[in-house]
Amino acid sequence: MRVLLVALAPSHLLCMVPLAWAARAAGHEVAVAGREPVAEAARRAGLCAFEVAEAGPEAAPASPNRGEVRAEPAFAGMAALLRRRGDGAVPGRSWVAGSHPWERRVVSVLDGYLAAARSWRTDLILCDPIEFTGLVVGGMLDVPVVVQRWGGPDSLSSEAISRAGTVLGDLCVEAGIGALPAPALTVDPCPPSLRSPAAGPASPMRFVPYNGAGALPAWSRGRDARRRVCVSFGLFGTQAAVHGDEFVRGGGLAGRYRTLAAALARRPDVETVFSVPQEVRGELGELPGPVRVAPWIPLDAALRAGDLVIHHGGIGTAMTACVRGAVQLLMPPPHPVFLDCATSLAARGVGRTLDETEQEDAESLTRTVxxxxxxxxxxxxARELATEIAEQPSPAEVIADVLGCL
Structure with a gap:
């Protein structure tokens, strides 16, 4: 069988990689279609990729240097949303005003996705829950589409697909499919005790961490008996730095790192590691205390039970920590996905969350740490949750159900 993965952003692709590997290990052909950053992430994961260029006046410019971090359209939209929010309060779900931005985005890549799917002679599409183009292409080619959720406590992806059915209605009629097709199957790597009640029904799957490819630094392989504290604000933090935006109200990433370094400076009983984007390192200055600064932390290899991860509430970071049995201090920016994740993990008892005011208060942050x-x-x-995750069916077991949709 020939499977085509489609994802909106590299971070969305990462959680899908283990299921793609499972399909390959089962003897099936797998390729990825997406914009340049998605295609690059796919190649780093050992997968073939179709690089789809956006068409139209809002198309993202090609990166002059492969591997260079650049502003992502999806993150630019998120940054604009946060700026429009003013004080950062998010009273409810924040949908893009009107239907046009979603329609324009799908239209801008639809021809490229169709060409990739036809060229690949696709039997099945595995789709990021907010890459609606995958559902449209599946309908146009009469190919089943399986949606894989991101793996964390999330209801936004379920809401998004429902909303997209209305937003993309006219486009689907023009494409000759009448309406946005429903997924043939939805796979959810979120463990049952974390799953949002608002999320629709789905087949369970174990979350298997994949944080990207890279050489494992020596410090991640050997360690003493001390607890490790890892601080990472993920791809969102990197993109915030690229855009020059404040990470949350009142401060950028450099300020957050300095405050955390000061809070941990008096703790010789812990090993502190900061994942700091290159765009921020020059702003840090001299940090107090022994802090290891690295451009990238392979969290799945660096963590063990009892460690502390301080992060922004990104699902990939959060669920990697959950798999390893690490506890979490969450400092989410005012976006529903991050807030959902932080609130749910705190309610589950595996971590604590700080609101924006507490994040700005060095004394409160230090006390909580x-x-x-x-x-x-x-x-x-955290250990109980790690056990629950390990008991879920592996991607190798789930792939049979996925391919059963054919």
Whole structure:
């Protein structure tokens, strides 16, 4: 069988890679279609990729240097949304005003996705839940589409597909498919105790961490008995730095790192590692205390049970920590996906979350970090959640159900 993966952004693709590997290991052909950054992430994961260029006046410019971090259209839209929010309050779901931006985005890549799917002689499409073009292409080619959710406590992706059916209605009529097709199957790597009640029904799958390809640094392989504290604001933080935006109200990433370094400077009982984007390193200055600064942390290899991860509420970072049984301090920006993740993990008892005001308050942040390092309250829950995740069916088991849609 020939499977085509489609994803809106590189971070969305990463959680799909283990299922793609499972399909390859089962003897099936797998390729990825997406914009240049998605195609590059696919190649780094050992997958063939079709690089789809956007068409039209809003198309993203090609990157002059492969591998260079550049502003992503999806993140630019998110940054604009946060700026429009003013004080960062998000009283409810924030949909893009009107239907046109979603329609324009699908139209801009539809021909490229269709060409890739036809060229690949696609039997099945595996789709990011907000890459609606995959559903449209599946309908046009009469090919089943399986949606894989991101893996964390998320209801936004379910809401998005429902909303997209209305937003893209006219486009689907013009494409000759009448309406946006429903997925033949939805796979959810989120463990049951974290799954949002608002998320629709789905087939369970174990979350298998994949944080990208790269050489493992020596420090990640050997360690002493100290707990490790990893601080990472993920791809969102990198893109915030690229755009020059404040990460949250009142401060950029450099300020967050400096505050956290000061909070951890008096803790010789922990090993502190910061994942700092190149765009921010020059702003850090000299940090207090022994802090290891790295451009990238292979979290799946660097963590063990009882470690502390301080992050923004990104699903990939959060679920990697959950798999390893690490506890989490969440500092989410005011976006529904990050807020959902942070709130759910705190409710599950595996971490704590700081609102924007607390994130700006160095004393509050320091106190919370020390409380979490001195208490075992979250550790037991984190270990239980790791066990629950390990009990879910692996991608190797789930791939049979996925291919059963053919």
């Amino acid at each position: 020390h409380e979490m390092l001195d208490s075992a309250a979250e550790e037991e829950q």
